[in-house]
Amino acid sequence: xxxxxxxxxxxxxxxxxxxxxxxxxxxxxxxxxxxxxxxxxxxxxxxxxxxxxxxxxxxxxxxxxxxxxxxxxxxxxxxxxxxxxxxxxxxxxxxxxxxxxxxxxxxxxxxxxxxxxxxxxxxxxxxxxxxxxxxxxxxxxxxxxxxxxxxxxxxxxxxxxxxxxxxxxxxxxxxxxxxxxxxxxxxxxxxxxxxxxxxxxxxxxxxxxxxxxxxxxxxxxxxxxxxxxxxxxxxxxxxxxxxxxxxxxxxxxxxxxxxxxxxxxxxxxxxxxxxxxxxxxxxxxxxx
Amino acid sequence: xxxxxxxxxxxxxxxxxxxxxxxxxxxxxxxxxxxxxxxxxxxxxxxxxxxxxxxxxxxxxxxxxxxxxxxxxxxxxxxxxxxxxxxxxxxxxxxxxxxxxxxxxxxxxxxxxxxxxxxxxxxxxxxxxxxxxxxxxxxxxxxxxxxxxxxxxxxxxxxxxxxxxxxxxxxxxxxxxxxxxxxxxxxxxxxxxxxxxxxxxxxxxxxxxxxxxxxxxxxxxxxxxxxxxxxxxxxxxxxxxxxxxxxxxxxxxxxxxxxxxxxxxxxxxxxxxxxxxxxxxxxxxxxxxxxxxxxxxxxxxxxxxxxxxxxxxxxxxxxxxxxxxxxxxxxxxxxxxxxxxxxxxxxxxxxxxxxxxxxxxxxxxxxxxxxxxxxxxxxxxxxxxxxxxxxxxxxxxxxxxxxxxxxxxxxxxxxxxxxxxxxxxxxxxxxxxxxxxxxxxxxxxxxxxxxxxxxxxxxxxxxxxxxxxxxxxxxxxxxxxxxxxxxxxxxxxxxxxxxxxxxxxxxxxxxxxxxxxxxxxxxxxxxxxxxxxxxxxxxxxxxxxxxx
Numbered sequence: 001x002x003x004x005x006x007x008x009x010x011x012x013x014x015x016x017x018x019x020x021x022x023x024x025x026x027x028x029x030x031x032x033x034x035x036x037x038x039x040x041x042x043x044x045x046x047x048x049x050x051x052x053x054x055x056x057x058x059x060x061x062x063x064x065x066x067x068x069x070x071x072x073x074x075x076x077x078x079x080x081x082x083x084x085x086x087x088x089x090x091x092x093x094x095x096x097x098x099x100x101x102x103x104x105x106x107x108x109x110x111x112x113x114x115x116x117x118x119x120x121x122x123x124x125x126x127x128x129x130x131x132x133x134x135x136x137x138x139x140x141x142x143x144x145x146x147x148x149x150x151x152x153x154x155x156x157x158x159x160x161x162x163x164x165x166x167x168x169x170x171x172x173x174x175x176x177x178x179x180x181x182x183x184x185x186x187x188x189x190x191x192x193x194x195x196x197x198x199x200x201x202x203x204x205x206x207x208x209x210x211x212x213x214x215x216x217x218x219x220x221x222x223x224x225x226x227x228x229x230x231x232x233x234x235x236x237x238x239x240x241x242x243x244x245x246x247x248x249x250x251x252x253x254x255x256x257x258x259x260x261x262x263x264x265x266x267x268x269x270x271x272x273x274x275x276x277x278x279x280x281x282x283x284x285x286x287x288x
Numbered sequence: 289x290x291x292x293x294x295x296x297x298x299x300x301x302x303x304x305x306x307x308x309x310x311x312x313x314x315x316x317x318x319x320x321x322x323x324x325x326x327x328x329x330x331x332x333x334x335x336x337x338x339x340x341x342x343x344x345x346x347x348x349x350x351x352x353x354x355x356x357x358x359x360x361x362x363x364x365x366x367x368x369x370x371x372x373x374x375x376x377x378x379x380x381x382x383x384x385x386x387x388x389x390x391x392x393x394x395x396x397x398x399x400x401x402x403x404x405x406x407x408x409x410x411x412x413x414x415x416x417x418x419x420x421x422x423x424x425x426x427x428x429x430x431x432x433x434x435x436x437x438x439x440x441x442x443x444x445x446x447x448x449x450x451x452x453x454x455x456x457x458x459x460x461x462x463x464x465x466x467x468x469x470x471x472x473x474x475x476x477x478x479x480x481x482x483x484x485x486x487x488x489x490x491x492x493x494x495x496x497x498x499x500x501x502x503x504x505x506x507x508x509x510x511x512x513x514x515x516x517x518x519x520x521x522x523x524x525x526x527x528x529x530x531x532x533x534x535x536x537x538x539x540x541x542x543x544x545x546x547x548x549x550x551x552x553x554x555x556x557x558x559x560x561x562x563x564x565x566x567x568x569x570x571x572x573x574x575x576x577x578x579x580x581x582x583x584x585x586x587x588x589x590x591x592x593x594x595x596x597x598x599x600x601x602x603x604x605x606x607x608x609x610x611x612x613x614x615x616x617x618x619x620x621x622x623x624x625x626x627x628x629x630x631x632x633x634x635x636x637x638x639x640x641x642x643x644x645x646x647x648x649x650x651x652x653x654x655x656x657x658x659x660x661x662x663x664x665x666x667x668x669x670x671x672x673x674x675x676x677x678x679x680x681x682x683x684x685x686x687x688x689x690x691x692x693x694x695x696x697x698x699x700x701x702x703x704x705x706x707x708x709x710x711x712x713x714x715x716x717x718x719x720x721x722x723x724x725x726x727x728x729x730x731x732x733x734x735x736x737x738x739x740x741x742x743x744x745x746x747x748x749x750x751x752x753x754x755x756x757x758x759x760x761x762x763x764x765x766x767x768x769x770x771x772x773x774x775x776x777x778x779x780x781x782x783x784x785x786x787x788x789x790x791x792x793x794x795x796x797x798x799x800x801x802x803x804x805x806x807x808x809x810x811x812x813x814x815x816x817x818x819x820x821x822x823x824x825x826x827x828x829x830x831x832x833x834x835x836x
Contacts, residue, residue, distance in 0.1 A: 209448035232447040
């Protein structure tokens with residue numbers, strides 16, 4: 001009950017406002033404008049008769065401090081219902097809101113941005129976007145240097161202008177947040193050879209189908225542990241895609257020999273060493 | 289306003305007819321319950337669907353029920369893919385009451401679950417291309433669009449593979465023109481020469497083919513029943529009321545329009561009489577009614593007086609039967625070992641093309657034979673990369689189903705050329721359809737499908753029919769394209785019928801278009817004003833050329 005009364009008090013003081021029936025007095029001219037010749041301060045135009053009936057009561061109304069103002073009870077009930085609704089009943093949880101915000105951020109980052117491309121060139125712009133999504137990127141001039149977000153969360157030092165000689169050769173997208181729209185960036189890279197999609201939560205059949213259709217310079221594609229892909233996505237990589245997918249089964253399963261892998265190993269870009277991948281769920285189980 | 293500036297051509301003509309209107313209904317009776325209607329009157333000719341008995345508009349006693357929605361803002365007749373899509377878009381954009389009336393909640397004879405569920409952008413009309421692009425974008429993000437809070441996001445088993453449309457010399461030029469139109473609208477479709485097709489798919493017979501068009505993106509197939517369920521679930525979560533009942537008739541009210549000296553009276557659709565499963569008839573008053581009845585849309589339009597007192601032009605939609613066959617085709621050129629390693633990895637051959645699928649729990653790896661061996665093996669059977677083949681000249685459709693060497697095929701006989709001299713119902717080789725029976729005909733496969741199949745894919749001479757089913761097309765006998773828009777006489781009746789086999793892929797776009805018609809009275813996303821009901825009155829055909 002005290003709660004309700006407190007609400008009433010806030011409501012009544014806040015809603016007491018000046019009635020529009022009162023004519024506004026014009027503000028007096030100050031400074032240089034006041035001293036201009038031929039212009040005197042206007043007299044406030046107060047009409048002869050004021051409508052005093054309701055206004056006088058309103059302007060001079062006392063503050064509600066004690067007692068129960070029965071006329072405002074409905075408004076108080078509304079306020080109380082609103083407050084209860086805000087705190088208890090919600091159509092979507094707060095987790096849902098946070099997830100939704102994150103999802104929208106990812107969509108925004110991986111959407112193709114022509115302004116960025118004009119400023120930095122396709123390769124550097126793509127590197128910036130991919131790095132923000134959690135990938136590591138290797139350029140053609142220094143293939144052993146992977147540029148990615150550091151442990152502290154700092155973005156790497158990418159070139160600040162367009163360098164036409166640079167080309168991305170390898171992308172290591174372990175645990176990255178790539179979605180199907182990011183293929184818009186990948187298809188414009190002129191010499192992308194190595195793409196590693198491992199444990200990517202948003203990689204689905206659609207992304208694989210787009211990759212197969214658009215990325216023609218790929219030599220190696222790894223899709224492991226991506227929960228969103230199904231057999232249909234793998235099937236869409238046929239037949240060119242067959243040569244792309246590495247056979248890491250050999251390194252994981254002792255004694256297994258798969259034909260046709262040898263020509264895939266002859267590459268200038270070193271793969272991110274799979275033996276050193278300590279984040280793999282299975283490396284602990286399979287280590288002898 | 290009755291004399292507004294919108295599409296009033298039909299109504300204006302009707303109004304100018306004035307008292308001549310009375311000649312159209314012999315006794316001048318106008319609404320249900322008017323005894324003048326049946327006095328000395330010969331029966332109005334109706335299409336005779338077995339199972340739906342001929343009626344001459346008897347009166348019904350309406351039984352009230354508290355739980356039954358007796359009024360709504362928008363009534364959707366038919367709860368198939370298009371009906372659920374309309375309900376979803378309407379309830380998504382505005383907080384209005386939407387009621388969907390569906391007589392068979394198990395969808396045993398509905399067109400949606402019995403279709404093959406393919407989506408493609410390879411059409412010749414720009415509206416169809418745009419609707420498909422919109423639909424494919426929606427399906428790509430379906431986990432986002434149709435997710436209901438606290439339930440698993442929907443999965444429609446979407447397989448992203450392109451369509452391959454094959455054209456012989458007669459159709460090659462049309463295919464080229466269509467391809468340009470598709471590319472202009474943003475569809476990614478590549479033209480392929482017969483040599484290129486032979487190289488990519490050695491098992492395909494391209495000896496009589498001049499040109500092929502292969503869609504590289506935004507095409508594929510999915511499970512239409514799962515799609516329907518996802519739409520329905522999302523609509524229900526947005527407070528759409530689904531009512532089980534069969535539409536018996538409409539109720540009309542006489543509306544009087546006055547301007548100055550001129551005045552005329554007109555029947556206005558007021559309520560729908562619905563027969564519920566407990567055999568009681570109830571009425572639903574509506575503001576707007578959407579005809580999404582699929583193959584039986586012509587009957588629903590007839591109940592509203594379209595073709596009778598609401599204008600002489602009928603809605604030319606009727607059910608047509610299509611048989612779909614599930615085939616198995618596999619030649620054992622290579623043994624299929626199943627290698628199971630102690631660590632949990634497995635390896636198995638996939639088809640005779642020398643492809644193997646290997647997996648280790650969630651990891652998926654694909655390995656293949658060296659190129660020379662693979663080529664030798666791949667010449668025989670269609671493999672995993674088989675596209676959805678559509679042969680325009682013969683009307684054959686063929687697609688892969690699953691990974692075990694199964695295929696699904698059907699024949700959609702195209703209307704014979706030339707377009708202008710076509711009579712509306714003279715299409716050869718159509719199975720007989722009575723609107724009720726859904727029994728597949730295996731002789732039809734031997735006579736119609738197998739010759740076309742064996743000619744196109746030679747290894748399918750020895751194919752085995754594993755299964756078959758039959759489904760209805762909501763076939764537009766006039767020009768086999770969608771009829772969408774308001775009726776010129778009945779302002780509150782909106783059509784979205786006659787997709788003739790493309791309803792499932794255009795359902796999303798059609799639903800959005802109808803919701804925009806209801807809310808804004810104009811199209812906002814895709815302009816479908818060319819496909820209005822008025823083209824039936826002016827006899828303007830919008831027919832797909834070079835596409836089946």
